[in-house]
Amino acid sequence: MSGILRKEAFILPEGVIYLDGNSLGPLPKAVAARVQKMIADEWGDMLIRGWNGAGWMDQPSRVGNQVARIIGAPDGTVVMGDTLSLKVFQALAAAVKMTPKRRVILSDTGNFPSDLYMAEGLVGLLEQGYELRKVAPEEVLGAVDEDVAVVMLTQVDYRTGRTHDMKAVTKAVQAKGAVMLWDLAHSAGAIEVDLAGSNCEFAIGCTYKYLNGGPGAPAFIYVRSDLVETIEPALSGWLGHRQPFAFDLSYKAGAGIERMRVGTPPVIQLTALEVAMELWADVDMAQLRAESIKLQEQFIMEIERDVPQLTLASPRDSAVRGSQVSFRFHEGYAAMQAVIDRGVIGDFRAPDIMRFGFTPMYLDSGDISAAVAIIADVMSNNLWDQEKYKTKSKVT
Amino acid sequence: MSGILRKEAFILPEGVIYLDGNSLGPLPKAVAARVQKMIADEWGDMLIRGWNGAGWMDQPSRVGNQVARIIGAPDGTVVMGDTLSLKVFQALAAAVKMTPKRRVILSDTGNFPSDLYMAEGLVGLLEQGYELRKVAPEEVLGAVDEDVAVVMLTQVDYRTGRTHDMKAVTKAVQAKGAVMLWDLAHSAGAIEVDLAGSNCEFAIGCTYKYLNGGPGAPAFIYVRSDLVETIEPALSGWLGHRQPFAFDLSYKAGAGIERMRVGTPPVIQLTALEVAMELWADVDMAQLRAESIKLQEQFIMEIERDVPQLTLASPRDSAVRGSQVSFRFHEGYAAMQAVIDRGVIGDFRAPDIMRFGFTPMYLDSGDISAAVAIIADVMSNNLWDQEKYKTKSKVT
Structure with a gap:
């Protein structure tokens, strides 16, 4: 076709x-030549001026909008950076702050192990009483009780390809008062995703699989637009600050999805990804x-x-x-x-x-x-x- | 000369x-041509086989050893990844676990703001009672009391270039029972650093400044070799797992410095950096x-x-x-x-x-x-x- x-x-x-x-x-x-050009004309020639002059500083949000389009997310709700594992941590840390009396991070045994490991690491930092609970994929809905702060699931099982029903699961989870986080590692660019329609609070994913961003291409994070101004970033790096170049001594979260940025973005990888994403413009x-x-x-x-x-x-x-x-x-x-x-x-x-x-x-x-x-x-x-x-x- | x-x-x-x-x-x-070659011959031609066949999987430690040489660190104590801000978080999270009865992260007002912001974010996750305390650079040593878990300082002030005496400060901090974390952002490739000789527990730094790794080049983290097998990684990603490809459902920290790896490494950026670091081999x-x-x-x-x-x-x-x-x-x-x-x-x-x-x-x-x-x-x-x-x- x-x-x-x-x-x-x-x-x-x-x-x-x-x-x-x-x-x-x-x-x-198209990637090799464009990366070559970025290295020679931007890094080589513009040097530090590339941050403004070549648009490096806005690249994480700009590419975020390219990704947003294919996962059913509005402009300004997705930003690129770091790795999928770190975005798991970032989303979970924000989610548990939204439901302060609940102490359980619920996931399933079909999840990609790194998601579970990152949740373990977060639990190890939080005050006593928090736990990561893992159940079989088909038992997730039954396991959502009033202790569950956030449910974290990968939509497509990395081994079998089995999918969770994003909309139905999100609705059931939210009906129990928990927050929903979807990992779209095997969804973005693979299947139809309607993030906004699902009403989930958070989603994350990677771009080196179906999106062809290259080995180690940066991850993405989505935050539902009505929430993003109120969540507290736990990975509060300077590029998520409201005024990074004011060099304040205290953190003030940036506007909108920008607050989910952390450190200096990987411009070369983002350039490869940005070119790769052009293939998706009309898909x-x-x-x-x-x-x-x-x-x-x-x-x-x-x-x-x-x-x-x-x-x-x-x-x-x-x-x-x-x-x-x-x-x-x-x-x-x-x-x-x-x-x-x-x-x-x-x-x-x-x-x-x-x-x-x-x-x-x-x-x-x-x-x-x-x-x-x-x-x-x-x-x-x-x-x-x-x-x-x-x-x-x-x-x- | x-x-x-x-x-x-x-x-x-x-x-x-x-x-x-x-x-x-x-x-x-040398960077542009080598990145071009990596993109064409490794990503393009080897595809997924690049992880083993082109040595992508070992690159974070291999480049870590290149960096180690110029900061006075032994082989196997430095690994690359993520951003400096995230490495701040990772080191601080490990440090506070080493001193469980102490509740203060001490830094100075000359520190780069992102280091302070990341510490704030960590404090927000930890149980109540933790705090980030900021004092003037010249008041640091006087402020190390029995509540201080870890002292985090950037060796070279990003505005004025003023240095802290790494060896003397570390000794004084450790004499008070606190852990020492050095940020080498403006040190690595800039001045002589004797990490092992300083005896500090942790150090971190970036590679896009004096090391010429390119915009968004990955950061590094150093852990003193006698500690690395006992620290608990809070950012416990799959590539820091002892057996990433066993896909265990529970995290087991990897051997040595490998445990400070988190997610999938940015191979294109690391390749640019690896080439840039060749210039340092005989310096x-x-x-x-x-x-x-x-x-x-x-x-x-x-x-x-x-x-x-x-x-x-x-x-x-x-x-x-x-x-x-x-x-x-x-x-x-x-x-x-x-x-x-x-x-x-x-x-x-x-x-x-x-x-x-x-x-x-x-x-x-x-x-x-x-x-x-x-x-x-x-x-x-x-x-x-x-x-x-x-x-x-x-x-x-």
């Missing part, structure tokens, strides 16, 4: 079918979602037809599945290495998940069939059963 | 004398310090001789001055804009400080005389006294 597929906008290495855009998106073609997320589901359904159908060794680990119903499909295999790590060796790049998540991401901007149905043929070859001929594929590396 | 001056290694725009390397260092010539910091002082003494002498309108704001004794010289002028903002307009780039710090940084890697005595001649022309002819120079911009 016109409008979504734009392979020509990406560098896609010869001989590779990239089903790992859910982990690190590929390089948009209809409903159309992208439909294309993604089509690719996923084709993949599931062909894998189940040709590769009986693999067992679907993702929900079969595409309505509750993000933009990835996962299969279980007892030697999933070795199998994924063997598949990667033949040019089909997915990834592995312990203990037995082979994970494949679907990104209709640079994948078409021919790619899916070609990938399945390679996976089928590896599996039916046991090509994974070699010592070299069985040693676990640090990152997969 | 051979070995320090290496103008040919930097992009220095025609017609500019850059006395603002204490705010944003200039572009090292003798004692020699660099001597060269810096020579340039500063020349500048002070010539300004006082030729520009009587300016009053020295920095200490006259170079032994207690960092690598910058500041002058006061009642219309300092306008004067600095006029000077910048003529190619001498320094900066302004409210209310009346004109600040000039000295960086012997790319400045020589001819530059200093040329800069003074321009400043003298601007001041003696009142060239600053124009409306266009008097409007304060957001960043200076």
Whole structure:
């Protein structure tokens, strides 16, 4: 369908079918030259004057608006910075201050571990009595009681792709008096998100996956517009100050979403991301979602037809599945290495998940069939059963 | 002197004398091509495989060792990441856990405001009774009592360049049972620092000033090697976990300095910094310090001789001055804009400080005389006294 597929906008290495855009998106073609230009003309030539002259100072909000558009957020409600883990901390710290008599941060065991770790770290700083409570994804709603200050969930499970219903969960959580924080790591650029419509207080996400911002691209944070002037930033850095260059000795939170800025922004990474986000300016997320589901359904159908060794680990119903499909295999790590060796790049998540991401901007149905043929070859001929594929590396 | 001056290694725009390397260092010539190569060959071609194959995962510690060398820290005690403000928070949070009965974070009014703001934010999270206490720089030692948990000081005052005596202050602070945290923002690459010799528990710093890492280059944190296995990271992100890819549901702090990592590192910024740091591999910091002082003494002498309108704001004794010289002028903002307009780039710090940084890697005595001649022309002819120079911009 016109409008979504734009392979020509990406560098896609010869001989590779990239089903790992859910982990690190590929390089948009325009990025290298524009980063080069920023380095030479802005850093090199303007030097310190780049902060005003090249718009570096406003870049976190400017790029925030680019991201806002594809997650259903109004202008001025999203700002970029730091990492997703730090944005978890920042959002949770603000949330617990909003519900001072409640002491529980509730999350689920399907959440990405770093979100849980950051919550643990925050609990360790807060006065005694706070706790992080983790329940199974399907038990979240039943676990929201009057002790729960904030519910923190990742909308799309990083292993299985299972989605939470953002609107329904938010409504139920808020009905119990708790604050809702959504992690959109596997949602932004992957599925339709209607943040404003969901009414959630906070959302966070990263930009190196479906948004193709590059390795270590900065994270984003969203705060509901009616709240942002009243929340107290716990990570109260100078660029979130009302007047950073007044050099006051005391913190005064900045106007609106600017208060969620912390330190000096990573201009080079933000420039790469800003260019990458230009690809999204005209994307209809409903159309992208439909294309993604089509690719996923084709993949599931062909894998189940040709590769009986693999067992679907993702929900079969595409309505509750993000933009990835996962299969279980007892030697999933070795199998994924063997598949990667033949040019089909997915990834592995312990203990037995082979994970494949679907990104209709640079994948078409021919790619899916070609990938399945390679996976089928590896599996039916046991090509994974070699010592070299069985040693676990640090990152997969 | 051979070995320090290496103008040919930097992009220095025609017609500019850059006395603002204490705010944003200039572009090292090798950076643009190497970042380009990283983007094309690593992100573009290796895609997700770059984390292992291109060494992205180890980069924060690898670059940390490059920085360690020039601040007197052993290998394995420094790691890169995030921003200086966040590293303040991280170090303070660890420090207050080490002294559980003490409730005061002590700093001075000469500290960079963001350090104070981050301490305020931390105090807001901790149980009641904690406070941030700010005293004049010369009153710090007298203010360390049995309530003080940690003393946080920036070694070189960002306005005046006045230094604290790292070794003596640390010794006095520790004698009173408090923990010592040094901010090396204006020290790293500027003056000789002997972190290990000072015995301080924590240090932090940034890399976009004297280390020329580029706008938004990541920060660093140092933890004394005997402590690092026992401190509890409050910003407990997945890349500080002992086994990030085991995806445990609970945090276990990583080995050594790795536990001070938080989220996914900014690989593009780190690559720029890693290249910039190669310029430091053979630098003798004692020699660099001597060269810096020579340039500063020349500048002070010539300004006082030729520009009587300016009053020295920095200490006259170079032994207690960092690598910058500041002058006061009642219309300092306008004067600095006029000077910048003529190619001498320094900066302004409210209310009346004109600040000039000295960086012997790319400045020589001819530059200093040329800069003074321009400043003298601007001041003696009142060239600053124009409306266009008097409007304060957001960043200076």
